[in-house]
Amino acid sequence: MLDAPVxxxxxxxxxxxxxxxxxxxxxxxxxxxxxxxxxxxxxxGPSADGGDANVTFTxxxxxxxxTTHPWQLWRDLEPCERVTEDYLVPYVxxxxxxxxxxxxxxxxxxxxxxxxRDGRAIVLAGESHAGKSTLAGWLTAHGWEFLTDEVALVxxxxxxxxxxxxxxxxxxxxxxxxxxxxxAAHRSALPGGRPGAPLEARxxxxxxxxxxGSLSRGAPLTAIVLPTHRPGSDGTLSDAHPASAVRxxxxxxxxxxxxGRAGFREVVDLGLSVPxxxxxxxxxxQADTTLTSLLTELGS
Amino acid sequence: xxxxxxxxxxxxxxxxxxxxxxxLDRVVLFDDRDAGVHELNxxxxxxxxxxxxxxxxxxxxxRLGERVGRSVTDEVVAAVEEFDRLGLLRDASPFAVEPGxxxxxxx
Numbered sequence: 001m002l003d004a005p006v007x008x009x010x011x012x013x014x015x016x017x018x019x020x021x022x023x024x025x026x027x028x029x030x031x032x033x034x035x036x037x038x039x040x041x042x043x044x045g046p047s048a049d050g051g052d053a054n055v056t057f058t059x060x061x062x063x064x065x066x067t068t069h070p071w072q073l074w075r076d077l078e079p080c081e082r083v084t085e086d087y088l089v090p091y092v093x094x095x096x097x098x099x100x101x102x103x104x105x106x107x108x109x110x111x112x113x114x115x116x117r118d119g120r121a122i123v124l125a126g127e128s129h130a131g132k133s134t135l136a137g138w139l140t141a142h143g144w145e146f147l148t149d150e151v152a153l154v155x156x157x158x159x160x161x162x163x164x165x166x167x168x169x170x171x172x173x174x175x176x177x178x179x180x181x182x183x184a185a186h187r188s189a190l191p192g193g194r195p196g197a198p199l200e201a202r203x204x205x206x207x208x209x210x211x212x213g214s215l216s217r218g219a220p221l222t223a224i225v226l227p228t229h230r231p232g233s234d235g236t237l238s239d240a241h242p243a244s245a246v247r248x249x250x251x252x253x254x255x256x257x258x259x260g261r262a263g264f265r266e267v268v269d270l271g272l273s274v275p276x277x278x279x280x281x282x283x284x285x286q287a288d289t290t291l292t293s294l295l296t297e298l299g300s
Numbered sequence: 301x302x303x304x305x306x307x308x309x310x311x312x313x314x315x316x317x318x319x320x321x322x323x324l325d326r327v328v329l330f331d332d333r334d335a336g337v338h339e340l341n342x343x344x345x346x347x348x349x350x351x352x353x354x355x356x357x358x359x360x361x362x363r364l365g366e367r368v369g370r371s372v373t374d375e376v377v378a379a380v381e382e383f384d385r386l387g388l389l390r391d392a393s394p395f396a397v398e399p400g401x402x403x404x405x406x407x
Contacts, residue, residue: 243326247339250328256335261319264330264337268321 005058008032012040013100014107014153014167018055020092027059027088034089035096037168037208037215055099057092075099089206093169097151100167101254107165108154108259108266111252114147114164115139117295121164121219123152124227125248131229131281134178137171137212138284139291141182145216146171146209151254154221160273162221170206178284182212222298224249224276225291233280235290245276307377308361313353313390320348329388338386343372347379351389 006028009019017040022028058074062082069082073095083091101109112125113136124132133149140146146168153165173179183205209215224245225237250256250267259266277294281287314320317332327345329338340348346367350360361376383389 241324241326243323243328243339246321246323246328247337250330251337253335256337260332260335261330264319264321268323268328271323 005060008035010040010042011035011038011096013038013096014103014165015105016054016099016103018057018096018099020057020059022059023061030089031059031092034093034170034206034208037170037210038096057095059088059092093206097169100151100153104153104255106155108263108270109254110152110154110249110267110270111150111254112152112249113149114152115144116147116164116216116219117144117292118299119219120222120295120299121147121216122223122225122291122295123154123164123221124225125152125245125252126227127252130227132227133172135227135281135284135287137173137179137182137207137209139288140171140209140213141179142285142288143213144288145214145219146212147216147219149209154270157220162270162274163218164221165218166216168209168215170208171212173205173207175203175205179207179212183207221274223294224271224274225279225294226276227279227281227287229282230280231282233282235283235286236280237290237294238278240276240278242271242276244278245274246271307380308358308373309356310380311354311356312351312380312383314348314351315388315390318388322349331387333387338388343375344379344382347376348383348388351380351383353390 005021005023006025007019007021008028008031010017011019020028020031022031056076058077060072061070062072066082069084071083071085071088073080073083073092075095080095081091110123110125112123113132114121114123115136116122124135126132136146136149147164148167148169149171150169151167153167154162155165157163173183226240226245226248246268249271250264253259253263253267256263275298279287279290319330319332321328321330325342325345327340327348329340329348330336331338346364347360350364357376357380361371361373364376365372
């Protein structure tokens with residue numbers, strides 16, 4: 001489709017491998033940087049040139065040109081959306097997430113962030129814009145390991161035990177953010193970040209979690225935490241009724257229509273077998289302390 | 301508008317699209333039609349579990365009232381009306397009133 005495309009990857013979205021071809025090297029480099037934590041080892045997966053990748057995304061400027069929506073994305077030559085300059089990278093990420101959700105055999109994807117510490121994972125589930133990504137990013141910058149900020153891939157390890165597999169999408173950070181001080185230190189390494197470019201000039205950044213800290217390769221699920229942003233809160237942690245955890249998870253299940261009752265039943269089993277808590281968040285450092293103590297208590 | 305008297309004689313039944321999950325002392329419902337999720341509190345959960353398509357609202361109220369030692373008729377009627385409003389019952393409002401010999405046109 002493209003005369004001389006620049007190919008980046010392979011990447012992995014769950015069990016699916018993909019590569020991206022772009023007609024502009026700068027765009028290819030931008031996507032490669034944003035998706036760096038999803039990069040997979042070409043020696044164990046498809047060939048480095050992407051020839052054996054499961055899916056190929058193609059990104060190119062539209063011909064004839066468009067002043068409002070100059071970019072077109074294709075997935076395996078099937079046209080997807082036409083998008084604006086600013087929305088191109090977020091849209092590719094959205095399509096990558098969609099790719100993941102299409103192939104989730106044996107996994108229950110829940111709309112939640114997840115982090116791990118000392119080999120144990122917690123899922124942070126809540127409404128959109130509840131601060132899950134910011135909390136997950138903060139924890140990652142303070143010694144926790146990052147699993148995801150958007151889709152937690154939960155799978156059974158036995159009848160009553162679950163584990164969380166990684167889907168290390170870049171963290172969506174809206175500026176100004178409590179994460180800005182950590183990002184400023186890596187400004188030149190951030191996708192699209194020109195040396196000296198102020199973070200304040202952007203409304204949002206997609207930040208690879210590896211910029212903030214370490215990535216987890218998966219961990220047993222120890223707790224479900226339902227964070228709510230409450231100004232002035234001292235970081236109160238309370239037991240949540242399992243039914244509330246089920247509602248929070250099921251109401252935002254990414255594939256709730258497709259998985260229907262079976263998906264709902266999985267979430268019910270999850271809610272009945274993993275302890276759940278509500279966490280009032282204002283001070284992120286306090287939340288870190290509270291969650292670290294929680295893991296200690298649950299481990300004893 | 302369904303009167304309390306009508307409500308007490310009605311025999312509501314759960315809509316077949318609704319999946320019921322008992323989570324300890326509460327019920328969580330999943331609506332297959334729109335993937336909606338409803339968490340019921342403890343008292344509403346007791347009422348929902350009593351909705352079986354053959355028990356009248358009045359009988360539900362009597363049974364649940366015996367359990368708690370006081371009249372709960374108003375609460376039971378209100379809960380069933382809320383279930384109806386949310387589309388959780390088969391046959392929308394007025395909820396599943398079986399026409400009897402003294403009811404409506406069949407008098």
